[in-house]
Amino acid sequence: MAYEVVMGLEVHAELATNSKIFCACPVGYGAEANLNVCPACAGMPGLLPITNKKVVELAIAAGLVTNCQISSETTFDKKNYYYPDLSNSYQITQLYAPICRDGYVDIHTSQGDKRIGIKQIHMEEDAGKLMHNDMLGISLVDYNRCSVPLVEIVSKPDFRSAEEVIAYLEKLRSLLRFAGVARARFEEGSIRCDVNLSVREKGDPHFGVRTEIKNMNSLSAIERAIAYETERHIDAIEWGEPLIQETRRWDDAKNASFAMREKENAGDYFYFPDADLAPIEISPQWIQQVRAALPEMPDRKQERYVTEWGIRAKDAALLSHSPSLARIFEQSADLCGNPKEAANWLVGEGLALAKKHGIAIDDMALDPEKLAYLIRGVEDHTLTRANGKKLFAAIFSDNVDPAAYIKEHNLDASVDQGALETLLAAIVADNPKSVADYQGGKTKALDFLFGQAMRQLKGAGEPGEIRRILEKLLRPE
Amino acid sequence: MATMGFCDDWKSGQSSSVAWTEKALAAAAADDLNCLTLLDRQRCQAQSQEVEQRMAGGFNGPLVGLPYVAEDAIMVKGQISSGGSRMLANFAPPFGAEAIRRLDQAGLVLIGKANMGELKMGGEESSYFGPVIHPLDAARRCGGAAAAVASDIVPLALAVDSLGEVRRQSAQAGVVCCKPSYGTVSRFGVIANVSSCEQIATIARDVKSAAALLSLIAGHDPKDGTSLPQESYTYDLQQQTAGKKVAVLLDYQTGDYDRRCLEQGVSLLRQAGVEPVEVKTRYAAYAHLALTVIAAAEGCNNVSRFDGVKYGYRAPEYRNMEELYCYSRSQGLGMEVKQEAVLGVYVLAKEQYQAYFQKALQLRRLLWQEMEALFREYPLILTPLAAGSPYLAGEDRGGKLSFRDRFYTAIPSLLGLPAVAFSAGEDETGLPLPCQLFGAQGQDGAVFAAAAALGK
């Protein structure tokens, strides 16, 4: 039997604001526990939420880069549940009138291009963190993350493979990062993903029983969880076992998903409108302001790299994927005036080194001025390509000053033209047999002489120039 | 001095803040009605001396130097603010209410905190600190803030008018309560119950003093997202009331007591040159039901933060997280709060949301439209405030009577309208017959002026 997996995604992204969504507390990753906390986000009575305007603007931007309709009026609702990391025992979110609706994101996979629908985007506050200390038998709460602003981006059930899911998540991350909406880093939890998954026989118009795998924070975990859960559904269908609509937790260490406790599956959150927050009116002018402030998005960049700079499509896709890489690329291309070379160095050397050192592309910190210096050096033959690679690696890992590094390591390939010609003439004079061979038609003899020259020059001199002089010397008078 | 003409009877000839404060402190110490949950001698003595110094330096303004009490739901920095609940009996917030800050600045002296129904969700019998004895009849009950003014401990009080109980209690204690339009006074630092309805109201012997106190705490506060933009408010009590049309709602004539209240109110209006017109409405008689549903939902949500985890009461013994929640809340909260919370969960549950909460919001809109239309013809509306005399000791246990009387107080709460509550006369035992006047949103001055024109 042929099966089809159907998935929808709920992506939570922490918004890149300086302060929390409903109070003035700073937002910071990795701060000491309960440092970024005030009476409001600690859940004391008597405090009233005041909406951070920046949050609304970033949510509008998230909607614009995912082609959504922006609501002209949006409201907040309260979602009620008890958990110690939720200081107010309710979360302020949006149920009845979310800020964005009906958008899409275009993705590319091995199967071609596909459009993934966005059902809605809403704003909400995050909860804190609960830490259990089994040794002491106690639990501790850190409210730093309480009231940190999030957007939840809810897709339509348009995914049919893990590859599509990964492509969408990469694309979404890239859009959010370029728009300055979110840091969107899985490893720090600033982007998290819930997958709703069901399996049906291919061609069946009805959806199968849906389970939700919550809170995954790495692409590889998501991939494994989808594979596991799909298998689990197919097994159940084939063995005629009932599947239950439920929320499941992915355990990456055990490589398996587990049903969450019954209480967490109860499902009634007693939503109702938040009376402390007046509706937010969003005028077309405001939307236009946010739109005008958006930087160039990755799709447009990719297109421009190819059409204006003649970069290979595959390289253009890689370079336009990350805001920091795109910035390094564009600046060094401008500085050296040779975008193709800048692309070659960044894709060929940069990405390989990043991979080798286990550095995320987003964390690559190459000084564009230094890269441009390197490219110019290779261009005017003061630096051989081989030595260029050495210099690139040194800039990459130690941010060395290129001029000083070249001097210190004797990488300067510029050789006095007269001296070069004298040296080559001596080599020709010392090897009459090769000269005769060459003149007798064995052009390979030139390679031998060239090799001799390279050995004596120890990397200095431009190879093309050396060949050109040798050929001139070997030409019969 | 500017304080002249305000609360003159209470001052009884004394003219310094220190003397007034000592008088209030002495009266508070002798209080046998259980009006106050906290008396802060040091804070108020220091405050009165400071005010004297400021006055010596030329500082002045209405009500300067006068003592007042604030209901325990209005938080004071570093001072126990319990809201009448065991849950918060040890809770001293690290910040205070905006209204208290404004009165500190205006040079008034906070004597202490007034007793109240638990977290504003419970009725007259529900305070963790015991009920308040009625100042006019020891067999009956009252609210702490109204009783403190009625028994002359202080000339002025702040109380949170949540469902209208503060208006009812004030009028039945023979004092005046001014409740402003929603959004006039900051709710910052107020232990919330019905967020979409409640406002801090002021209590005094007369409208003039209550309105003056209100103007000191009113005005935009950026810390409250529902605060109206207007920066400050003054209430012109001299404006013409005679000749205005007043509607008397027939919906509130259900028995002897409310009829007598209305008769008294109507005769006061006639004396002031106003001819009341009897009007029957379509939705007024349902207002309290909508309010009850909304109040339960919002109240239930507002008390859910009291979980024993962060502050306030925590059960001494528990074996796991569920027990920590359950025991802390079942021991820390009283029966009437639990009743409200259960009702709140019921009306918000998926299965009932449409039938209750949604309906209540719909009713609120319909009532708003009906009242808007009514106000175009009648700028003022007169209603009684209770179905019977103040509750006898124990009579309101479980909150049944306070629920009954919500029938009369609901509209100004539900729609956020300005209202003034007063005694329109006395019954044969000398107890006040409570009435209120209310008007359209923003017409606070006209409403208070009308009550002033009735000699209140």
Ligand SMILES: [Zn+2]
């Ligand atoms: Zn905070």
